[in-house]
Amino acid sequence: MIRFEKVTKRLGSRNVLDEIDLEIQPGETYVICGPSGMGKSVTLRHMVRLLTPDAGRVLVDNECVSESRGRDLERIRARFGVLFQSGALLQWLSVAENVALPLRERTHKSEEEIEHLVREKLRLVELEDAYDKQPADLSGGMRKRVALARAIVTQPEIILYDEPTSGLDPVTSRTIDTLIDNLRRELKVTSVVVTHDLHSALAIGTRIAMLYYGKVVEVATPEAFIASDNEIVRGFLEAQYITRRGAWEGQGKA
Amino acid sequence: MLLEATFYVPLMFSKRSRHEVLHQLYVTGVKSLGVITVVALFTGMILALQTGLGLRRFGLQVNIGTAVAVTMLREMGPFMCALIIAASVGSAIAAQVGTMTVSEEISALEIMSINPIRFLVMPRLVALAIMMPVLTVFTNILGIVGGAVVGSTQLGVSMQAYFDNAQLYAENKDLYVGLLKAFVFGVVIATTACHQGLSATEGAVGVGQATRRTVIISFLTILVLGYMLTRVFYR
Numbered sequence: 345m346i347r348f349e350k351v352t353k354r355l356g357s358r359n360v361l362d363e364i365d366l367e368i369q370p371g372e373t374y375v376i377c378g379p380s381g382m383g384k385s386v387t388l389r390h391m392v393r394l395l396t397p398d399a400g401r402v403l404v405d406n407e408c409v410s411e412s413r414g415r416d417l418e419r420i421r422a423r424f425g426v427l428f429q430s431g432a433l434l435q436w437l438s439v440a441e442n443v444a445l446p447l448r449e450r451t452h453k454s455e456e457e458i459e460h461l462v463r464e465k466l467r468l469v470e471l472e473d474a475y476d477k478q479p480a481d482l483s484g485g486m487r488k489r490v491a492l493a494r495a496i497v498t499q500p501e502i503i504l505y506d507e508p509t510s511g512l513d514p515v516t517s518r519t520i521d522t523l524i525d526n527l528r529r530e531l532k533v534t535s536v537v538v539t540h541d542l543h544s545a546l547a548i549g550t551r552i553a554m555l556y557y558g559k560v561v562e563v564a565t566p567e568a569f570i571a572s573d574n575e576i577v578r579g580f581l582e583a584q585y586i587t588r589r590g591a592w593e594g595q596g597k598a
Numbered sequence: 599m600l601l602e603a604t605f606y607v608p609l610m611f612s613k614r615s616r617h618e619v620l621h622q623l624y625v626t627g628v629k630s631l632g633v634i635t636v637v638a639l640f641t642g643m644i645l646a647l648q649t650g651l652g653l654r655r656f657g658l659q660v661n662i663g664t665a666v667a668v669t670m671l672r673e674m675g676p677f678m679c680a681l682i683i684a685a686s687v688g689s690a691i692a693a694q695v696g697t698m699t700v701s702e703e704i705s706a707l708e709i710m711s712i713n714p715i716r717f718l719v720m721p722r723l724v725a726l727a728i729m730m731p732v733l734t735v736f737t738n739i740l741g742i743v744g745g746a747v748v749g750s751t752q753l754g755v756s757m758q759a760y761f762d763n764a765q766l767y768a769e770n771k772d773l774y775v776g777l778l779k780a781f782v783f784g785v786v787i788a789t790t791a792c793h794q795g796l797s798a799t800e801g802a803v804g805v806g807q808a809t810r811r812t813v814i815i816s817f818l819t820i821l822v823l824g825y826m827l828t829r830v831f832y833r
Contacts, residue, residue, distance in 0.1 A: 394705050421708075421710075422711060434698075445712070446710040449710065
């Protein structure tokens with residue numbers, strides 16, 4: 345569904361992505377993990393052409409995103425919902441107005457339909473009570489859930505999550521993980537999650553890729569990832585107290 | 599960016615943009631009235647006092663009506679108004695748009711296929727292009743009234759004599775050229791502020807730099823364009 349072909353991206357004097365190849369299948373939750381500054385968010389941004397590669401191509405169902413412009417790019421982007429690291433809610437709009445924004449701007453739905461959809465998505469992220477609140481009145485976790493409601497309100501086929509649990513307490517992080525997993529099951533969406541939180545990656549991922557200095561050093565299922573012999577993967581796992589014998593017990597994947 | 603924003607101006611009354619345009623008109627116009635009132639009154643009072651004291655030596659202080667009216671209409675009205683709006687509204691626009699840029703809100707708009715130029719720049723451009731001439735008229739009136747107060751209380755020029763003298767030499771052209779300047783300054787401030795905001799990088803420091811650059815570039819452009827427009831219309 346999404347394919348990276350020898351994608352290279354240079355930012356400043358450093359190759360952030362170095363000829364990486366990725367292939368993400370429909371319906372899976374593909375987690376890209378790795379330490380900070382290794383190119384995870386840069387990879388994600390290439391999928392919706394917020395960045396363009398210096399070399400190589402990014403394809404979505406054989407359409408080259410990195411060369412698309414105008415209406416073609418809009419059509420491709422309409423297939424995506426993106427949850428940004430900061431949530432990226434517009435601060436002067438209420439929660440409901442934020443979630444309704446893509447519907448009001450990009451569709452011809454009536455106000456009744458929009459309100460119905462907004463309430464439905466807010467209920468899905470368990471925030472129906474926040475309908476009239478301002479983003480500034482919400483906690484970090486609530487803001488991310490509102491942003492998630494906005495990302496899914498147009499019913500995209502692919503959802504990109506940029507560090508969905510960063511800066512959140514463990515309980516809220518697991519709530520977000522459950523939401524991501526539920527969306528995959530209920531809406532049958534393809535998800536790409538960028539995170540450095542391996543507990544989260546192992547809980548929600550159907551496949552996990554590890555980026556290290558612009559290179560993909562491992563792609564594996566959670567079970568295979570946890571048993572990997574790759575030294576970089578092992579170091580990353582152990583840094584988060586995850587051993588082969590498992591300090592972690594994963595959720596079953598349907 | 600200016601051309602693209604101009605392309606979207608016909609959409610200003612559309613259902614999607616109307617609310618934001620009205621909000622920006624309110625922010626630019628109504629919320630600036632307080633500071634503009636003080637600055638306009640004192641500009642007129644200073645003009646009247648300085649010219650009046652000079653002219654009194656020759657017994658010509660009755661001419662302060664013309665001096666204040668013509669100077670306010672041609673230059674000081676649009677100029678002072680533009681400086682205030684650049685420093686208050688322009689910097690606020692740069693800070694807001696800059697914060698949106700560094701906190702990924704602009705990227706979020708792009709992903710939702712919402713054009714930031716139509717969504718953010720056009721309403722601010724329209725608001726400043728409309729409100730600058732309106733505020734300039736307000737500044738002109740208050741400046742001239744301020745001059746009249748100083749004339750009658752400190753220079754011995756009656757209100758009647760002041761306004762008669764002001765009408766004697768001030769022309770419609772002075773008003774129109776001043777309003778044209780105000781319109782141009784409004785476009786300059788909106789374009790500079792939005793451009794700087796959308797170009798902001800590197801977090802809070804970048805937003806601060808964008809705000810600072812907006813004020814400096816706007817001030818310099820207003821000065822240079824003010825001179826050039828005067829040169830074109832008063833040869």
